[in-house]
Amino acid sequence: MAEPDDRLFFLLQRAAHQLRTTADRRLLxxxxxxxxxxxxxxxxxxxPGLTQQELARVLGLRESAVTGLVGRLTAAGLVSRGAHPREHRAVVLELTEAGSGALRAARPEIDRFNAELRTLLGAEGFTRTAVALHDLAHWRP
Structure with missing residues (x-):
């Protein structure tokens, strides 16, 4: 087997894919x-009052990807768009009651998923991993 440091990027990608597909299935x-x-x-x-441009920055996505994401959320009734108070071309996003309900419905699955990861990694490993992933997500080389 290759040295772990030679495969770190591959392992991160593989873990992210595994976690995302499992979490997507459960959340759906x-x-x-x-x-x-x-x-x-x-x-x-x-x-509240976040613009699509700000949402793109928060999520680390391109604005074009967020446009589609917001379109799907709006079509599903989870988010509403409103006029920006100062910028006529911008829209603000607001969570609807259905969006709040989706977050409430997701909470038990999020808690269950995190509990499984704590079991897999151990409490200390879970915390160390969360800190390391936060650092990686905010790394600016």
Missing amino acids: TAAGITTAQLGALFAVRDQ
Whole structure:
């Protein structure tokens, strides 16, 4: 087997894929949303009046990807768009009651998923991994 440091990028990609596909399947069953939609709903909930451009920055996505994501969330009735108070071309995003309901429905599955990861990694390993992933997500080389 190759040295772990030679394969770190591959292992991160593989782990991310495994986690995302498992979480997507579970969240779709529990709340009718994907992990990408969950992240967007959390951001809109946590920052009322968020614009699509700001959402793209928060999620680390291109604006074109967020346009499609917001379109799907709006079509599903989970998010609403409103006029920006100062910028006539911008829209603000607000969580709807259905969006709040989807977050409530997702909560038990999120808790179950995190509990399984804590069991797999151990409590200390879970915390170390969370810190390391946060650092990687905010790394600016």
